[in-house]
Amino acid sequence: xRSFVKGFVALSLVCAGFFCGFNADVLRDAPHAPVQATxxxxxxxxxxxxxxxxxxxxxxxxxEEAYLDPTETYLATxxxxxxxxxxxxxxTVPDTTRLTYAAINGMLGTLQDxxxxxxxxxxxxxxxxxxxGVFAGIGxxxxxxxxxxxxxxxxxxxxxxxxSGVQPGDxxxxxxxxPTLGLTVxxxxxxxxxxxxxxVRLTLExxxxxxxxxxxxxxxxxxxxxxxxxxxxxxxxxxxxxxxMFNEQADQQFAAALAKLEKQGMRALIFDLxxxxxxxxxxxxxxxxxxxxxGPVVWVKEKNGQMSPxxxxxxxxxxxxxxxAYPVVVLVNGSSASASEIVSGAIKDHGVGTLVGTTTYGKxxxxxxxxxxxxxxxKITTQHYFTPNKTDINRKFDANGKQIAGGIQPDVNVALxxxxxxxxxxxxxxxxxxxxxxxxxxxxxxxxxxxxxTRLAAQTARNSE
Amino acid sequence: xxxxxxxxxxxxxRSQGSALFxxxxxxxxxxxxxxxxxxxTHRGQDARLTPAAQLAQAASPHAGRAxxxxxxxxxxxxxxxxxxxxxxxxxxxxxxxxxVYNLVREHYVDPLPSETLMSRGTVKGIIAALNxxxxxxxxxxxxxxxxxxxxGRFAGIGxxxxxxxTxxxxxxxxxxxxxxxxxxxxxxxxxxxxxxIITHIDGKWVLGASPLLDYNRILKKYEGxxxxxxxxxxxxxxxxxxxxxxxxxxxxxxLLRQGSGTRRVLTVERPGVAKPLRIELTTAVTQVDPVVExxxxxxxxxxxxxxxxxxxxxxxxxxxxxxxEGLPTENGVVLDLRGNPGGSLKAAQAIEAALSPGGxxxxxxxxxxxKRPLSSPLQMGRKLPRVAVLVDSGTASTAEAVAAALQDKQAGTLVGTRTFGDxxxxxxxxxxxxxxxxxxxxxMSGPRGTSWDRNGLTPKVAxxxxxxxxxxxAQAVAALRPATLAQSRTGAGSGSVK
Numbered sequence: 001x002r003s004f005v006k007g008f009v010a011l012s013l014v015c016a017g018f019f020c021g022f023n024a025d026v027l028r029d030a031p032h033a034p035v036q037a038t039x040x041x042x043x044x045x046x047x048x049x050x051x052x053x054x055x056x057x058x059x060x061x062x063x064e065e066a067y068l069d070p071t072e073t074y075l076a077t078x079x080x081x082x083x084x085x086x087x088x089x090x091x092t093v094p095d096t097t098r099l100t101y102a103a104i105n106g107m108l109g110t111l112q113d114x115x116x117x118x119x120x121x122x123x124x125x126x127x128x129x130x131x132x133g134v135f136a137g138i139g140x141x142x143x144x145x146x147x148x149x150x151x152x153x154x155x156x157x158x159x160x161x162x163x164s165g166v167q168p169g170d171x172x173x174x175x176x177x178x179p180t181l182g183l184t185v186x187x188x189x190x191x192x193x194x195x196x197x198x199x200v201r202l203t204l205e206x207x208x209x210x211x212x213x214x215x216x217x218x219x220x221x222x223x224x225x226x227x228x229x230x231x232x233x234x235x236x237x238x239x240x241x242x243x244x245m246f247n248e249q250a251d252q253q254f255a256a257a258l259a260k261l262e263k264q265g266m267r268a269l270i271f272d273l274x275x276x277x278x279x280x281x282x283x284x285x286x287x288x289x290x291x292x293x294x295g296p297v298v299w300v301k302e303k304n305g306q307m308s309p310x311x312x313x314x315x316x317x318x319x320x321x322x323x324x325a326y327p328v329v330v331l332v333n334g335s336s337a338s339a340s341e342i343v344s345g346a347i348k349d350h351g352v353g354t355l356v357g358t359t360t361y362g363k364x365x366x367x368x369x370x371x372x373x374x375x376x377x378x379k380i381t382t383q384h385y386f387t388p389n390k391t392d393i394n395r396k397f398d399a400n401g402k403q404i405a406g407g408i409q410p411d412v413n414v415a416l417x418x419x420x421x422x423x424x425x426x427x428x429x430x431x432x433x434x435x436x437x438x439x440x441x442x443x444x445x446x447x448x449x450x451x452x453x454t455r456l457a458a459q460t461a462r463n464s465e
Numbered sequence: 466x467x468x469x470x471x472x473x474x475x476x477x478x479r480s481q482g483s484a485l486f487x488x489x490x491x492x493x494x495x496x497x498x499x500x501x502x503x504x505x506t507h508r509g510q511d512a513r514l515t516p517a518a519q520l521a522q523a524a525s526p527h528a529g530r531a532x533x534x535x536x537x538x539x540x541x542x543x544x545x546x547x548x549x550x551x552x553x554x555x556x557x558x559x560x561x562x563x564x565v566y567n568l569v570r571e572h573y574v575d576p577l578p579s580e581t582l583m584s585r586g587t588v589k590g591i592i593a594a595l596n597x598x599x600x601x602x603x604x605x606x607x608x609x610x611x612x613x614x615x616x617g618r619f620a621g622i623g624x625x626x627x628x629x630x631t632x633x634x635x636x637x638x639x640x641x642x643x644x645x646x647x648x649x650x651x652x653x654x655x656x657x658x659x660x661x662i663i664t665h666i667d668g669k670w671v672l673g674a675s676p677l678l679d680y681n682r683i684l685k686k687y688e689g690x691x692x693x694x695x696x697x698x699x700x701x702x703x704x705x706x707x708x709x710x711x712x713x714x715x716x717x718x719x720l721l722r723q724g725s726g727t728r729r730v731l732t733v734e735r736p737g738v739a740k741p742l743r744i745e746l747t748t749a750v751t752q753v754d755p756v757v758e759x760x761x762x763x764x765x766x767x768x769x770x771x772x773x774x775x776x777x778x779x780x781x782x783x784x785x786x787x788x789x790e791g792l793p794t795e796n797g798v799v800l801d802l803r804g805n806p807g808g809s810l811k812a813a814q815a816i817e818a819a820l821s822p823g824g825x826x827x828x829x830x831x832x833x834x835x836k837r838p839l840s841s842p843l844q845m846g847r848k849l850p851r852v853a854v855l856v857d858s859g860t861a862s863t864a865e866a867v868a869a870a871l872q873d874k875q876a877g878t879l880v881g882t883r884t885f886g887d888x889x890x891x892x893x894x895x896x897x898x899x900x901x902x903x904x905x906x907x908x909m910s911g912p913r914g915t916s917w918d919r920n921g922l923t924p925k926v927a928x929x930x931x932x933x934x935x936x937x938x939a940q941a942v943a944a945l946r947p948a949t950l951a952q953s954r955t956g957a958g959s960g961s962v963k
Contacts, residue, residue, distance in 0.1 A: 106590020
C-alpha cells in the first residue's frame with residue numbers, strides 16, 4: 001500500500017514535471033508574446049529569425065568573419081518573405097518560383113560575369129530555338145520599302161513560301177485579311193508566324209500583275225538561313241559569304257554556299273563575320289577547319305588550369321578552301337565576338353587570310369548550358385580560350401573601367417562611320433531586291449575587294465610571266 | 466553482534482533505498498520536464514515553419530544534382546498546409562536554386578566570390594523582386610547606421626525620411642520625403658521642413674522611377690500626333706541627362722543618412738512653393754535625446770505637466786517615465802509629439818501605456834490580412850492623468866500610433882495640425898554576417914481602427930501651422946480632458962474640467 005502511494009506520488013511528480021516542461025514556453029511567453037522588434041524610421045533591436053538557419057563554418061577560426069551559406073540563406077530569406085512580407089500598395093507578392101529565379105540571378109550577379117546566367121524555361125526555349133536554327137513559319141525574308149510597305153525579299157529554298165509561289169518583290173498587303181498598312185515588318189512577321197501544320201493567307205501585290213494575288217500557305221518547320229552568299233565581283237570572280245551566327249545549321253549552310261561559289265569559278269573569297277555574336281563552339285571549330293590545313297583551331301583552358309588544343313577536323317576539308325587555292329579576306333568589327341573571334345583568330349594566326357575592319361569584341365570565354373529539372377537552364381562560363389598562338393583575347397579593364405586589352409586586331413584597319421551606314425541604309429531601302437546595292441558605300445567591303453583584286457592581279461601577272 | 470548490526474544495516478539500507486527512490490523520482494521529474502519542454506519547443510518550431518522552412522528540411526538531403534522531385538514533393542505534401550501543387554512547385558524551386566549553386570561551384574572557370582558574398586547577392590535578388598521600395602538589402606555598414614539611429618545617433622543630414630509613392634499612367638514613382646528634421650541637426654539648421662521632397666542631391670537626380678518615364682509618355686503622344694518632334698527630342702535629352710547623372714533611390718537614401726563633415730547641396734520641392742529650393746548643409750552626427758523638454762506649465766492658473774518627446778529611440782520610454790515622475794500630473798499631461806518621426810514600437814507602446822494603461826494599443830495587419838492587436842500593459846496603482854497630444858506634419862509612424870491610440874481610447878485629445886501619415890511597419894532582419902534586409906511587414910491602425918497611412922491624423926483641436934507657441938500651449942491645456950467612463954470604472958479617473 002505504501003509503495004503504491006509512493007509510486008503514485010512519483011508518477012504524479014513525473015507527469016507534473018512533464019506538463020510544466022511542456023508548457024514552460026507558454027509561461028515564458030506571457031499573454032502578450034514579446035513584441036517582434038520592429039524597425040520604424042529609426043530602426044530597432046532586430047529579431048534574429050535568420051540566425052538559427054545559418055551554421056558556423058566547420059572549424060571556424062576565432063575572429064573569422066561570420067559566414068553565410070547561399071542555400072540556407074536563400075531558404076531563410078524566402079521563408080521570411082513568404083510569411084512576413086506585406087505588399088504596401090496591395091500588390092501581389094511574387095510566387096516562390098519567381099522569387100527563386102530572382103535569388104539565382106542575384107547570386108550569379110556576384111560573379112560579375114555577364115555570360116554566366118540563368119534562363120527561365122521560357123528564355124531557355126527561345127535560346128534553344130535560336131541555336132537550333134529551326135522555326136515554324138512559311139520561310140520568307142521580309143523587309144520594308146522606302147514608303148514603309150512590307151516586301152518579300154526572298155522566299156527560302158524549299159520553303160512553304162517558295163512552294164506556294166511567293167516571289168521576291170511581292171508586297172504583303174494583308175495577312176489573313178488584315179491589312180498591313182502602317183505596321184512594322186516585325187509586327188507582320190509575328191502575324192505570319194504560327195504553329196507548323198496551320199495555314200496563313202497572304203494577299204500580295206505583285207509587280208506586273210494588276211490584281212492582288214492571294215495565297216494560302218501551310219506553315220512548316222523551316223531552317224532559318226544564317227548565311228547570305230553571292231558572287232560579289234562577277235568580273236574577278238570574288239565570292240562573298242556572310243554568316244549571321246554559329247548555330248547548328250551554320251556549318252552545313254556555309255559548306256553548301258562555298259560549294260556553289262567554287263562551282264561558279266570563285267577565285268577569291270570575302271568571309272563576313274561582322275556583327276556575328278558567336279554561337280556553338282563545335283560549329284565554329286567545324287567552320288574554321290574548312291580554312292586551315294592543320295594544327296589547333298583554338299586552345300582551351302579548363303578550371304584546373306590545364307590547356308588543351310582543339311585541332312582542325314580534317315573531315316571538313318572539302319573543296320579547295322583549305323588548300324590555299326584562293327585568297328581570303330575576313331571582315332570583322334567590334335561586334336564580332338566569341339566564336340567569330342575563334343574563327344578569325346585561327347585564320348589570322350595560321351596566316352590563311354587577311355582580316356579587314358576594326359578590332360573584335362574580345363570575348364575569350366566558353367560557356368556550357370546545363371538544363372535543369374524544371375525546364376530552366378543555367379549557362380556557366382567553364383573555359384577560357386586562346387588563339388592558336390596562345391594569345392588571350394579576353395577584354396581587360398583598368399581600375400577606372402577603361403578597356404586596356406582584348407579582341408583581335410585586324411591586319412588592315414578600316415572603320416565604318418555613321419555616315420557610311422546611313423548611305424548603306426538608303427541604298428538598301430531604295431533597292432531592297434539588290435543585295436549588292438549598299439556595298440558600294442561599305443568601306444570595309446570595298447577594302448576587302450581592293451585587297452583581293454590586287455592579289456588576283458599579281459597572281460595573274462606571275463602566271464603570265 | 467551481527468544481528469543488531471544487521472538490523473542497523475537493514476534500517477540504513479531502507480533509508481538509503483528511500484533516498485535513492487526520491488533521487489530517482491527527482492531525476493525522472495526533471496527529465497520529464499526537460500522532455501516536455503523540448504517536445505513542446507520542437508513542436509512549436511515545427512508549427513512555425515512555413516512551407517519554405519519545410520523546404521529546408523525537404524531539400525537538404527538533395528545536395529548535388531538531384532533532379533527527382535517525387536521524394537521531396539511527397540514529404541512536403543504530407544505536412545504542408547499548402548495545396549499539393551504549391552508544395553511540389555515550391556520544392557522544385559528550392560532544388561533549382563541548390564542545383565544552380567552546386568553547378569556553378571563545380572564548373573565555373575574562375576575563382577568564385579566568397580559564399581557570404583554570393584549569399585548576399587541571393588538576398589538582394591529576392592528582395593529586389595518584391596518591387597517594394599521600403600524592402601531592401603543592407604550592407605553591414607548600413608545595418609550599423611540603422612542600429613546607431615535606433616540608439617539616437619543620426620549621421621548625415623539628420624532628418625528622418627520616408628518614401629512617398631504616386632502612380633501615374635500605370636507607372637509608380639517614388640519620392641524621398643522629409644518626415645522631420647531632428648533637433649540640432651544640419652537639416653534643421655538649414656531649414657528643411659516636413660513633407661519637403663528631395664529631388665536632387667549635389668545636383669544629381671534622385672531616380673524614383675525609370676528615367677525614361679517622361680520620354681515614354683511623350684513618345685506615346687508623339688505617335689498619336691499629340692507632341693512635336695522637338696518635344697520628343699527634349700524629352701530624350703532630359704532622359705539621357707537623368708541616366709548619366711542620376712542616383713538610384715537607395716543610394717540616395719544612403720547618402721542622406723551617412724557621413725559627417727561632407728558638404729551637400731539638396732534640391733527640394735516644398736508644397737505650396739512654386740520654385741525648387743536649394744539647400745546647402747554640412748553633414749554631422751546628431752545625438753538625439755528622446756525627451757527634450759519636461760516642465761510644469763501654467764496657463765490661465767491651471768498647472769499641467771508638459772513633456773516633449775522628439776523621437777522614440779531605445780530607452781525613450783524610460784526617459785519619459787522618469788520625466789513624468791517629477792512633474793505635477795494631477796491636472797493633466799501635455800504630450801508634445803510635434804516633429805517626432807517615430808521609432809521603436811516598444812518605446813511607443815510603453816509611453817502610451819504610461820498614460821493610458823490597459824486595452825489595445827495598436828492593431829497590426831500583417832501578411833494575409835492577419836490582424837494582431839498589441840495591448841497596453843496594465844500598471845497597478847497609478848493615477849491616470851488627462852492628456853492632450855500636440856501633433857504636426859512631422860509627427861509620423863509610431864508617434865502617430867501613440868496619438869491614434871490615445872484618441873481611439875478617448876484618453877487624450879489631439880491638438881495641432883495634420884500628421885505626416887506613415888502607417889507602414891518595417892522590420893529589420895539582420896543576417897549573421899552583419900548585413901541584413903528590411904521588409905514591409907504590416908500596416909498599423911488604432912485600437913478602434915483609425916488608420917493614418919498616407920492621409921495622417923487630423924487633430925480634433927485644429928491649429929493653424931505657425932501659430933505662436935503660447936497659443937498652442939493654451940489650446941493644449943484647454944483640451945485636457947477628464948478620464949473616460951471606461952477608465953473611471955477602473956477607479957483611476959478623477960477631476961473635472963472647468
